[in-house]
Amino acid sequence: MKILVTGAAGFIGFHVAKKLLERGDDVIGIDNYNDYYDPALKEARTEQLNKIAQQKQAHFLLLKGNIADKPFIEDCFNQYKFDRVIHLAAQAGIRYSLDNPLSYVESNVTGFTNILEACRYHKIPHLTYASTSSVYGANTEMPFKEEHHVDHPIQLYAATKRANELLAHSYSHLFNLPTTGLRFFTVYGPWGRPDMALFKFTQKIIAGEAIPVFNHGNHTRDFTFIDDIAEGVIRSSDQIAEPNPDWNSQHPSPNTSYAPFRIFNIGNNQPVQLIEYIHAIEKAVGKKAVMELLPRQPGDVLDTFADSSALEKAVGYKPSVSVEDGVKQFVDWYRAFYQV
Known part of the structure; x- marks a missing residue:
């Protein structure tokens, strides 16, 4: 297939594009190489994809x-005829949204609307897009399930991603555009972003x-390893969203619809305490951490725990990489890439 991957030089986009190329698909990527973090890392990912x-x-x-440039x-979209669109480009990060809210509106709302419009007019068979576990916001009922309420976000990033889900449903309803949204849960692994905890801690x-x-x-x-995430994204993209024949307007299910629309959690189903995560990094690095214990930050969700059973049932998604193994793979990559 010929597949558009937006954010292809980003962390998740790179791994999704890599898996698609490895199975023989043609990939057109889009990325703006912004300076939210060092663009040299994006250039290195792109070089890997070319190889x-x-x-x-x-x-x-x-x-x-x-x-966001319509x-x-x-x-x-005029130049290339896509069989699928996988939309992963976004302004990422939670704390950055406290200082630069308009960048999130531009990328995550205006940019997403441009993608929806292009998919509509070019009759794209299926749009798969990135949402986030952060949409669960003030919800404290564990594990997080797709049918839980998600209308109380506690930071702007989550609010823009929830807006994506609502916009997607309107396009699925109005224009019969099949859409699948994936709520990512703390993705980590090789080639990760420098602003993420694993990168900083290592x-x-x-x-x-x-x-x-x-x-x-x-x-x-x-914590969900990047290879598991990429596999889940591709499996979701391959299987086109369809209307739910059992959808009931009196008791509506928020993650499916009478329209070709669906939303899935995509996580590891095994929450880990941050301290345990740090111990896994210490083991992989071979050195104890010096920890500066600080209070909770504004916008931080206390706990996340994914129920990914709906995605498993729909596409056979089954995460397989443990946190200890995944962290070691990241540390090995980090040492090799930065020669430390």
């Missing part, structure tokens, strides 16, 4: 542009510097 495409004799092309997106532990541990390490997270 894989050559090895597999697949076609890969990465277009540099902003998804003419750019229109030109892209960097500082190796350097002998103190690591900031917010909420005194009492958070729990459903």
